[in-house]
Amino acid sequence: MTRRNMLAGNWKMNKTISEAINLAVRLKYACNSVDDRDVVLCPPYTSLKPVAETVDESPIEVGAQNMHYERSGAFTGEVSPDMIKDAGADWVILGHSERRQYFDENEELLARKLRTASDEDLKVFYCIGETEEQRDAGQVEDILKTQLEAALSGFGFDDFEELVIAYEPVWAIGTGNTATPEQANEAHGVIRDVISNLFNPGVAEKIRVIYGGSVKPHNVQELMAQPDIDGALVGGASLSADDFADIVKYDLEDEISLSDL
Numbered sequence: 001m002t003r004r005n006m007l008a009g010n011w012k013m014n015k016t017i018s019e020a021i022n023l024a025v026r027l028k029y030a031c032n033s034v035d036d037r038d039v040v041l042c043p044p045y046t047s048l049k050p051v052a053e054t055v056d057e058s059p060i061e062v063g064a065q066n067m068h069y070e071r072s073g074a075f076t077g078e079v080s081p082d083m084i085k086d087a088g089a090d091w092v093i094l095g096h097s098e099r100r101q102y103f104d105e106n107e108e109l110l111a112r113k114l115r116t117a118s119d120e121d122l123k124v125f126y127c128i129g130e131t132e133e134q135r136d137a138g139q140v141e142d143i144l145k146t147q148l149e150a151a152l153s154g155f156g157f158d159d160f161e162e163l164v165i166a167y168e169p170v171w172a173i174g175t176g177n178t179a180t181p182e183q184a185n186e187a188h189g190v191i192r193d194v195i196s197n198l199f200n201p202g203v204a205e206k207i208r209v210i211y212g213g214s215v216k217p218h219n220v221q222e223l224m225a226q227p228d229i230d231g232a233l234v235g236g237a238s239l240s241a242d243d244f245a246d247i248v249k250y251d252l253e254d255e256i257s258l259s260d261l
């Protein structure tokens with residue numbers, strides 16, 4: 001089965017509104033002719049609407065980096081799924097390791113967020129991945145299994161508008177230490193095995209599993225050449241229009257130069 005590639009940019013806590021619009025304008029221009037893969041931009045909440053408006057009528061979609069599991073109420077500082085959709089975003093990132101690490105998000109909480117995202121028809125990137133200590137201790141399989149099973153059991157794959165699993169080994173995020181293509185592919189194979197048991201073998205074949213962790217223009221091609229890697233979730237390199245456009249178009253002849261803009 002051929003799975004459509006997914007290239008997504010997680011801008012994390014970067015870009016003011018004007019900077020975000022500028023980046024989105026450049027990416028819309030650079031990615032205009034790309035129609036055989038999906039491109040999603042995930043700016044901070046404040047820039048969701050301006051970025052969604054900027055890429056409107058282009059193939060680029062927009063996602064939030066987090067959301068609350070309740071639909072409304074007394075949750076100071078939080079943002080609901082309705083607000084995200086209202087801003088023009090179709091996607092949400094859940095379970096990012098920075099949320100797990102700095103904001104104590106665990107599988108129980110993430111299961112609630114996944115339920116709300118599924119009920120509200122938001123498309124989900126569900127992020128999982130081991131720390132360096134866990135890898136050194138030989139626990140990669142166990143960790144991936146726990147992070148998938150504890151959050152996703154009780155769901156059917158069809159409950160989701162779309163579900164993409166992002167394998168992001170914590171030791172590779174923001175460090176420049178990319179997983180080797182073989183390491184990443186092996187982990188993606190483990191993820192497919194768990195998904196096969198959790199849902200069924202057909203879902204394991206069709207679900208997209210993307211890799212995140214120091215993806216750059218110079219290493220994207222060898223990662224994408226692996227059979228079980230269906231795209232990338234990009235942090236640092238997604239903040240530069242040139243770099244992210246190069247990543248999106250990693251295997252295409254490029255006639256568009258951003259210096260024309």
Ligand code: 13P
Nearest residue numbers: 010173174213214235236
């Ligand atoms: P970097 O690409 O900066 O390593 O970040 C990856 C990431 O966390 C994407 O969600």
